[in-house]
Amino acid sequence: MPKRSGNGDSVIRVHYDAGWGRRITLRGSKPPLAWSTGLEATWTQGHVWTYVWPKSSGVLEFKPLLDDRAWSVGGNYHLRAGSTVDVYPFFGPPVGTLHKVHDFHSPQLDNRRTLVISLPPSYEENPLKRYPVLYMHDGQNAFEDATSFTGVSWGADRTSHSLVAQGRMDEVIIVGVYNTGNARVFEYTPGPPNGRMGGADLYGRFLIETVKPWVDGNYRTLPGREDTALMGSSLGGLVSFYLGRRRPDVFSKVACLSSSFMWNGSELIREVATSPERVPVKFYIDAGTRRDPLTPTQHMKEALESRGYVQGKDLSYYEHKGGQHHESSWAERVHRPLSYLFPWESSGGRATE
Template identity: 55%
Template sequence: MFSTPSRSASGPLAALVLFLMSTLAHATTVRVHYDVGYGNRITLRGSKAPLSWNTGTPATWTAGNVWTLSWSNTVGDVELKPLVNDSAWSTGANYRIPAGATVDLYPFFGAASGRMQYVSNVYSPQLGNSRTLAVYLPPSYGENPLKRYPVLYAHDGQNLFNASSAFGGVEWRMDETANALIGNGTLDEVIIVGVYNAAANRLYEYTPCCDAQYGGGGADTYERFLIDTVRPYVDQNFRTLTGPRNTALIGSSLGGLVSFYIGRRNPAVFGKLAALSSSFWWNNQALTQQVEAAPTKVAVKVYLDAGTNADGLPETTRMRDALAADGHVQGQDLYYYVAQGAGHNEASWAARLHLPLTYLFPWQGTVY
């Protein structure tokens, strides 16, 4: 049994212990979470020694199917990719590993093709009606059961994935877009929950109180449906990452309005939101006036956009200005985009969907 050397200790053993302690304290470490099956292994190839792009460096298996490799932080930042048996490369972009960091990776090695799962007749005790949830499960969901995922809750779910249920027969192609972005390494894998609207009650459910012409006012109740019914169901039935940094909202038109409204009211639940072509005109721009009068900034990342073709651009620009005055910074916790020539329709939203998706969930942006 060895004793820990004192500060005054000297000799080869003390020097070795101090060297090892120093090395461990200043190491860069990668932990690859993946079950390769019996007899297989994970290697890493990368941009700097001790890694190279020509030959893989074996990682060490540890309990829980975690493959670990460490090196000195003096190497600097490294780009790398995991491989199975040093032959099958992980799907997506290279991983960037900052010097001195410990980084957990959850790769997959198959095609970048997620799958859909539909949950019918989800009852809302808050609203007294039922609807469908369309759940996009990302490519690695079945391949890497060690992985959990951030979640994007999307309104008007029937318009997102399937032309047969979409308004006017035009879908957002959200699953195809997510697959492509994950495959090229610009989007982190994310579970997308498309919450169908209750068609007869859409205007009521998606609006704060109350517009002089249209009424509305059910957004607070719809908020409770999302937070108290939908989200617990998703967290219980799918491998999710919880917490605001891994939970977002997205919608367009009135769906953009309600995304903005609910997200800012619940920053401890939703840490980011995307509001496309939002109906900020609602109730004489009351929501914008609230932001303008707010005494403190709400800590939520916000994506805002509008097209130039009768798409509410002046109202969206005013909201952008209100957020900027509140302390939001373009390119950091605010992304404002003007879609030249775009109108207020599903095709326009589908065409620029890659922007909010990659802003909300950029490659290697997930917090595990």
């Protein structure tokens, strides 16, 4: 995100290793920039291309190009008067990659599972960039039809890459955390452990104490709470909401699709409605209108609004007409939470040390 420039000038810093003999140019909405022809930025140490002009230029819309021929992928960028904006572009195809890690051990739950990590399109092309991270429950359903429980995945990676190309969301790393079959209900439900239920706190410790440090240590992440999110559906939506409320020091945004808010007599809804505390977390909640927990989701929306959450600001509520409790419905609308949690220009990747 843009930050205030110390000397009052407006500054663009494009972080990109263009390679020997190549250059970064800028085109934009105000002179001396134009959309028809680019002006070359100045290369500085660390492969930072800088362009400066007085803050009297006002608000500027601009885009970097490679050799003044290849436009950067995604939307236009914006520069406020007197601010500095850091841009981490890429110019290749908007296609990412999947990494799988098998037999990942949880000391908290004493079991093993697979992690599947969706890396964004620029990850290999622009090693100067770091990324927000979205942790998804039921990870086998997140990306691949072949591993999905129903044979249909959310396609969250493909949707996110498409949204990036359209300039509707920032690039993110998505970590799909597989469930463990018979232990799923235990891991995704709050409350004191009781047989097959109530292990959400242990599962949360697994994510926070084991998975997140491993991801942050092995990938170029932005590890702060403002760049860390949770998303899930059904019981995965329930545990997302539960962990988001209890650990706002780790997670700042949460997406809950078709969530089982009726769990344990709608305990979480009552908790939100009666709690004096307003947790500083952005929530996306939704449900379909066919055989889905629409009424409990409506009640959760009302509870959040009673605590001061505002639709379009720190709350996004959506009813999917005809939507059902199925991966195909979640795939149809996954673009909504992705673009809400990580809108274009909401997180600037920092240069590596």
